[in-house]
Amino acid sequence: QLQLVESGGGVVQPGKSLRLSCTAFGFIFTNSAMHWVRQAPGKGLEWVALVSLDGTKQYYGDSVKGRFTVTRDNSKSTVNLQMNSLRPEDTAVYYCAREWEAGSFHYWGQGTLVTVSS
Amino acid sequence: QSVLTQPPSVSGTPGQRVIISCSGSYSNIGTNTVNWYQQVPGRAPKLLVYGYHQRPSGVPDRFSGSNSATSASLAISGLQSEDEADYYCAAWDGSLNAVVFGGGTKVTVL
Numbered sequence: 001q002l003q004l005v006e007s008g009g010g011v012v013q014p015g016k017s018l019r020l021s022c023t024a025f026g027f028i029f030t031n032s033a034m035h036w037v038r039q040a041p042g043k044g045l046e047w048v049a050l051v052s053l054d055g056t057k058q059y060y061g062d063s064v065k066g067r068f069t070v071t072r073d074n075s076k077s078t079v080n081l082q083m084n085s086l087r088p089e090d091t092a093v094y095y096c097a098r099e100w101e102a103g104s105f106h107y108w109g110q111g112t113l114v115t116v117s118s
Numbered sequence: 119q120s121v122l123t124q125p126p127s128v129s130g131t132p133g134q135r136v137i138i139s140c141s142g143s144y145s146n147i148g149t150n151t152v153n154w155y156q157q158v159p160g161r162a163p164k165l166l167v168y169g170y171h172q173r174p175s176g177v178p179d180r181f182s183g184s185n186s187a188t189s190a191s192l193a194i195s196g197l198q199s200e201d202e203a204d205y206y207c208a209a210w211d212g213s214l215n216a217v218v219f220g221g222g223t224k225v226t227v228l
Contacts, residue, residue: 027161035217037163044120045155045163045206047217095162102169103210103217104153108162 002026002107004096009112020081022096022109029077030054033099036070036081038092039111048094051079064090086116089096121146122207122220129226130197138223140207146218150210152190154183157204157222163164166205167192199227 008020016043022034036048048058048072058070069082079096100106123141130136137165142210151170155163165174180195188208194201209218214226 007136044204044222045157045208045219047208047219050217061213061216088134100168101172102151102153104165104168105149105155105163105208106165106168106174108164 001100002098004098004107004109006096006109006112007092009094011115011117013118014087014116016086016091017082018085018086018114020083020094020096020112020114022079022081024077024079027098027107030074032113034072034079035097035099035105036079036094037097037105037108038090038094038114040092043092046092049081050099083114086114088116090114091116092118120221121127121211121214121216121218122209124205124207124220124223126221127226129228130194130195131228132199134197135193135195136197136225138192138194138207138225140192142188142190142209142218142221144188145213146188146209147190148188149184149212152183152185152207152209154181154190154192155206155208157206159204179215180222194225197225197227201225204228 003025051070055072067085072079096109097105098107154167157163170185171183211218
C-alpha cells in the first residue's frame with residue numbers, strides 16, 4: 001500500500017534547527033519527484049521545496065530559500081528537509097507529497113507539526 | 119498574498135452547482151497545468167482534479183475542472199454535505215521556479 005510517513009516534528013526555539021524526514025512505502029521511489037508543503041495554523045497551503053528524481057535539483061519557496069535544504073536518499077526511500085534559522089512564522093504542519101501526473105500531488109503524508117517558539 | 123487568486127468562500131444548497139475560480143498569470147496557469155485539491159480540516163489535502171480537467175480514480179464526476187488563458191475553475195455539481203471543505207488550486211510557475219497555491223476557498227453547504 002502506498003504510504004508516506006513523516007517524522008521529526010516538534011517544538012524548537014527561534015534560530016534553532018530541525019530535520020524532518022519522510023519515508024515512502026509501496027511505490028518505486030526513484031520514479032517520483034518529491035515535495036514538501038506546509039500549512040500554518042488556520043492558514044492555507046504553502047509550497048516549500050522540491051527535489052528531483054535523482055536529488056540533483058532542488059527548488060525552494062521564497063520564504064525558506066537559504067534556510068531550508070531538501071535532500072533525498074533513494075537507497076532508503078526517504079526525503080529530508082533540513083530547516084535552519086527557524087522563525088516563529090515557520091510554525092506549521094509539514095507534509096511531504098509525491099509528484100504525480102501533470103505535476104500534481106496525488107499522495108500526501110499525514111503531516112508533522114513544527115512549532116517554533118521560545 | 120497568494121500568486122493564484124481564489125474567492126475566500128462560496129456557498130450553495132444541496133444539489134446546486136457551485137464554481138470556484140482561480141486566477142493567475144501567463145507564467146503559471148498560462149503555461150502550466152492547474153491541479154485542484156480538497157482539504158477537510160485536520161486531514162491532509164486530497165487531489166481532486168489534475169491536468170486542468172482529469173480526475174484520479176475514485177473522485178466523483180461531480181467535480182470538474184476547466185481553464186481559459188490565465189484562469190481556471192472547479193465546478194461542483196449536485197452539491198452534497200460532504201463537499202464542505204477547503205479547496206485549493208495550484209500550478210507550477212515558470213518565472214518563480216516554484217509551485218504556487220491559491221489562498222483557498224471554503225465551500226459551505228447551506
